Amino acid sequence: MTNHLFSLIRSRIPAPGKNFIETPEGRTLSYAELVEGAGRYANALVTLGVRPGDRVAVQVEKSVAALLVYLACVRAGAVFLPLNTAYTIAELEYFIGDAEPTVVVCDPAKREGISAIAKKAGVKAVETLDPRGEGSLANKASAQPAAFDDVPRAADGLAAILYTSGTTGRSKGAMLSHENLASNSLALVDYWRFTATDVLLHALPIYHTHGLFVATNVSLFAGGSMLFLPKFDPDMVIGLLPRATAMMGVPTFYTRLLQHPGLTREATKHMRLFVSGSAPLLAETHREWQARTGHAILERYGMTETNMNTSNPYDGDRVAGTVGFPLPGVELRVADPESGRILPQGEIGVIEVKGPNVFRGYWRMPDKTAAEFRADGFFITGDLGRIDERGYVHIVGRGKDLIITGGFNVYPKEIEGEIDAIPGVIESAVIGVPHPDFGEGVTAVVVRKPDAALDERAVLAALEGKLAKFKQPKRVFFVDDLPRNTMGKVQKNILRDTHKDLYTR
Numbered sequence: 001m002t003n004h005l006f007s008l009i010r011s012r013i014p015a016p017g018k019n020f021i022e023t024p025e026g027r028t029l030s031y032a033e034l035v036e037g038a039g040r041y042a043n044a045l046v047t048l049g050v051r052p053g054d055r056v057a058v059q060v061e062k063s064v065a066a067l068l069v070y071l072a073c074v075r076a077g078a079v080f081l082p083l084n085t086a087y088t089i090a091e092l093e094y095f096i097g098d099a100e101p102t103v104v105v106c107d108p109a110k111r112e113g114i115s116a117i118a119k120k121a122g123v124k125a126v127e128t129l130d131p132r133g134e135g136s137l138a139n140k141a142s143a144q145p146a147a148f149d150d151v152p153r154a155a156d157g158l159a160a161i162l163y164t165s166g167t168t169g170r171s172k173g174a175m176l177s178h179e180n181l182a183s184n185s186l187a188l189v190d191y192w193r194f195t196a197t198d199v200l201l202h203a204l205p206i207y208h209t210h211g212l213f214v215a216t217n218v219s220l221f222a223g224g225s226m227l228f229l230p231k232f233d234p235d236m237v238i239g240l241l242p243r244a245t246a247m248m249g250v251p252t253f254y255t256r257l258l259q260h261p262g263l264t265r266e267a268t269k270h271m272r273l274f275v276s277g278s279a280p281l282l283a284e285t286h287r288e289w290q291a292r293t294g295h296a297i298l299e300r301y302g303m304t305e306t307n308m309n310t311s312n313p314y315d316g317d318r319v320a321g322t323v324g325f326p327l328p329g330v331e332l333r334v335a336d337p338e339s340g341r342i343l344p345q346g347e348i349g350v351i352e353v354k355g356p357n358v359f360r361g362y363w364r365m366p367d368k369t370a371a372e373f374r375a376d377g378f379f380i381t382g383d384l385g386r387i388d389e390r391g392y393v394h395i396v397g398r399g400k401d402l403i404i405t406g407g408f409n410v411y412p413k414e415i416e417g418e419i420d421a422i423p424g425v426i427e428s429a430v431i432g433v434p435h436p437d438f439g440e441g442v443t444a445v446v447v448r449k450p451d452a453a454l455d456e457r458a459v460l461a462a463l464e465g466k467l468a469k470f471k472q473p474k475r476v477f478f479v480d481d482l483p484r485n486t487m488g489k490v491q492k493n494i495l496r497d498t499h500k501d502l503y504t505r
């Protein structure tokens with residue numbers, strides 16, 4: 001048996017001397033150095049007591065070394081467990097207690113705090129890596145040989161656990177197998193036409209599926225290379241676009257780049273592909289981007305548990321406001337959330353998916369896992385959507401964001417679309433707030449342009465006649481910015497909490 005994921009990665013290396021990574025400071029890492037570096041880290045982890053199947057929890061700033069730790073885990077048959085750098089010590093206590101990792105790798109500044117909680121969870125070693133990729137683990141790795149015999153792993157062997165962002169209840173650890181990751185990367189390389197000549201501008205965090213698996217694994221599986229930025233910085237991105245061929249971003253990358261005077265046709269003429277995902281891209285952003293650069297952003301849809309499910313086509317219409325077609329090998333259907341009955345084309349329901357991309361279940365939560373799969377193996381995503389007559393999938397929001405007012409279902413996206421079309425509005429979020437008569441009252445939170453003379457009454461007047469009475473917001477509030485998490489997702493739970501007593505006080 002081979003190591004399923006790493007042997008595929010190895011087999012696709014175009015030439016050992018080829019560059020895989022270049023950083024803005026001009027540091028480079030070739031494919032040979034990548035394999036060797038991962039080998040040294042794998043030896044270091046084994047010396048620290050990591051055995052096949054053990055978890056290695058990693059909460060560090062983005063660095064090339066952090067990617068080497070990921071690949072070291074894969075080669076050692078261990079389970080890579082990246083953690084959002086924003087998590088506090090109190091939050092880490094839950095993750096470390098739940099995952100029981102053998103080794104925790106953290107920023108030097110957090111070592112002391114983490115050591116205390118790691119001890120309780122039976123962690124064997126707490127090691128460090130700083131933003132430059134230096135620290136106690138790097139020192140241990142550099143003292144190790146590069147040669148490492150990859151531990152055999154079957155296709156269904158675990159490669160990683162990624163905790164879901166958990167805006168409702170506790171985060172759950174999604175268990176991802178070698179084949180979950182490999183199959184999705186292969187599908188995306190093909191669908192998006194990645195080759196060894198591609199240079200991906202990588203500005204995403206690497207503790208999340210988007211930056212870690214979609215961006216990095218697609219580059220590896222294509223034998224391409226990456227311009228590896230420590231974080232998203234519009235100036236830096238604009239400066240590097242002429243050397244890149246592709247970029248993957250969350251919608252906020254695109255809205256922020258649109259505010260940059262350096263974004264021109266000329267600056268993007270070397271690019272062949274801009275991909276957006278992790279949160280809905282406003283149709284307006286799609287249009288503005290195309291007008292400014294000539295490129296149609298390709299929007300795709302996925303989640304931690306499923307990797308990527310759908311994508312707009314490479315050739316053919318990339319339709320703004322849709323997430324395209326199911327990827328090859330992925331089955332997708334829309335069902336009634338309650339009964340599970342499969343709905344006819346065009347109707348709104350919960351999106352369910354099945355395929356080699358879909359995770360193996362939630363870590364140590366068999367009941368939660370069972371509750372989110374149908375008997376025929378489809379995973380219930382919790383996203384509400386519909387499939388249009390051309391087969392394009394549309395997402396209308398998360399199931400938990402659905403508003404039920406006076407017994408009627410209201411899909412926030414429909415109302416947000418109407419509000420966003422009002423002159424003077426930048427964007428909006430529509431939420432349901434407890435209401436004594438209606439159960440929930442439709443409530444809008446709006447960001448307006450700085451010079452817009454727009455108030456609550458004007459918004460409500462503009463919606464008159466556009467939306468059925470029950471869909472119209474009962475109240476409209478204005479804010480400077482919508483609360484977003486690091487992946488650009490609007491945190492509606494925060495908005496709901498802010499306004500929870502609105503109709504009941």
Ligand code: AMP
Pocket residue numbers: 164165209276277278279280281299300301302303304305323381383395397398487
């Ligand atoms: P995560 O597990 O953090 O990747 O979040 C996955 C969720 O992000 C999905 O279940 C969707 O609700 C949302 N999402 C991802 N991509 C898109 C997209 N292109 N449009 C709308 N929502 C998206």
